[in-house]
Amino acid sequence: MSLLTEINTHEWNSSYSTDVSKKAIDAIERGRILYCPELAFQLLPDENEFLSPAFAEPKAKNISFNRNTQLLRCAKCTIEKYDRLKTMLQRFSEQAEELVHRLFPPYVSALQLGRTSFRPVEVAGRISSYRKDDTRLHVDAFPATPNQGRRILRVFANINPEGQARHWRVGEPFSEVAARFLPQVSKQWVGSASLLKWLRLTKSKRTAYDHVMLQIHDGMKADLSYQQTAAQQSIYFAPGSSWIVQTDQVSHAAMSGQHVLEQTFYLPVSAMINPALSPLKMLEKLTGRILT
Numbered sequence: 001m002s003l004l005t006e007i008n009t010h011e012w013n014s015s016y017s018t019d020v021s022k023k024a025i026d027a028i029e030r031g032r033i034l035y036c037p038e039l040a041f042q043l044l045p046d047e048n049e050f051l052s053p054a055f056a057e058p059k060a061k062n063i064s065f066n067r068n069t070q071l072l073r074c075a076k077c078t079i080e081k082y083d084r085l086k087t088m089l090q091r092f093s094e095q096a097e098e099l100v101h102r103l104f105p106p107y108v109s110a111l112q113l114g115r116t117s118f119r120p121v122e123v124a125g126r127i128s129s130y131r132k133d134d135t136r137l138h139v140d141a142f143p144a145t146p147n148q149g150r151r152i153l154r155v156f157a158n159i160n161p162e163g164q165a166r167h168w169r170v171g172e173p174f175s176e177v178a179a180r181f182l183p184q185v186s187k188q189w190v191g192s193a194s195l196l197k198w199l200r201l202t203k204s205k206r207t208a209y210d211h212v213m214l215q216i217h218d219g220m221k222a223d224l225s226y227q228q229t230a231a232q233q234s235i236y237f238a239p240g241s242s243w244i245v246q247t248d249q250v251s252h253a254a255m256s257g258q259h260v261l262e263q264t265f266y267l268p269v270s271a272m273i274n275p276a277l278s279p280l281k282m283l284e285k286l287t288g289r290i291l292t
């Protein structure tokens, strides 16, 4: 069965009927990927030069932009280019926000804006530690930025100029991932959350939820036999397309591709139409504990 639900739009600011919007929310909450095959992010002529890995710092896999502080991280360029790169990321961020606001009206008042990223480095063949290796199936969990149960909702746009698709593997549903990896999650050491916060290793408190999600993330990536044998499908996101996915729930791995833009949003579970489908509620049900 296909994991994609298609949204037919050419514009970031299209309006959607209540019916389309309901179906889109139902699909994304069930762990499907909303795929917009003809929704392209348009570069201005003088932005084409940014389609080069040379603009990312050598060790960085992406350039990240914080719209709230207007700071760009891991970009390597002159001040003039830095400002134009920022303008490009700002525009993408605003368009991605427009799209999710129009597609998910019930989320609007609760949705929080996260980072914007530009990924100009080819994914295939990149060397990294297993924990940072996104070519292994995983659900997203961030060591330094606990999300305390909130959903991670991401908009991606493939802006590859050479016709190269972004190849993902998408794995089994979250309920199965959780059932498989929960038994090997170790207990969170008492006091560790406060210590991590005090040492500034985390930006906010690492809740029991964050602890479990990080261990599931690491457990999945460490298990090479799981990587090969878990139920999975390849998906090729064409250049000129965009997609929306909740990466805390959907097991995914980016196998190859270059030049993608990404915008992260956080959504409190209470804003979902069906909160029982969230990783938080599923893990609480499986463990019989409150995790945040």
Ligand SMILES: O=C(O)CCC(=O)C(=O)O
Pocket (backbone or CB within 6 Å): 119, 134, 140, 166, 247, 252, 253, 254, 260, 262
């Ligand atoms: O860059 C990509 O295509 C996806 C990488 C990934 O795992 C993520 O952004 O969560």
Ligand SMILES: [Fe+2]
Pocket (backbone or CB within 6 Å): 134, 138, 139, 140, 247, 252
């Ligand atoms: Fe990921």
